[in-house]
Amino acid sequence: MEKTRDITGKKKITEKCGTDQTCIAAAEKCMGDKDAKPPVDDKMTDIEKLAAFNKCLESNGKGADIINEQDCANRPGSEGQREGRSRHFEKCKKETLGYLRGLEDSGDAAAGDIRCCFFQAIGVEMVSSDNSINLDFFRQHLKDRISNEGVLKEYELAFKDCLPRGDMCNVHGFRECVMDECIRRMQNT
Known part of the structure; x- marks a missing residue:
């Protein structure tokens, strides 16, 4: 499982940063340092x-x-x-x-x-019943992956900036914005 996460993470980092070492270091912090919990079994086929x-x-x-x-x-x-x-x-x-x-x-x-x-x-948990982004889900997801409190604080700030990107259940837009903001913020710390 760790191997898959690393491969996926490195691919995402390369897509976002190219060869910029400052960006790569920031992105690695934003990707997390803990093994993620395995996905919950789908209730639907x-x-x-x-x-x-x-x-x-x-x-x-x-x-x-x-x-x-x-x-x-x-x-x-x-x-x-x-x-x-x-x-x-x-x-x-x-x-x-x-x-x-x-x-x-x-x-x-x-x-x-x-x-x-x-x-x-x-039943996608990333979206609340009112079709807004479920920030509690994302907070827990990050806590499951990241132990660095500084990174978690940067994500919390990114949530505020990126919430409008999540309008109309746009989970992908929200996640991309949050990751980009985390990387930008971590490069400046």
């Missing part, structure tokens, strides 16, 4: 999540864009049924996220409503 996403499309006037399971299937090949099925579900997840990003990029106002509907339907 991927097919149930896809069905929930499609209901959100329908309720927001996008019924013509429903994603069928077969449309995002990655048929199993020589790798075996189990791996193929797993990749199939991952591809469906990418299809739903890709669809939302496309709506956002085109400026479609329905993107936020669909995202909030979907997150509420599948």
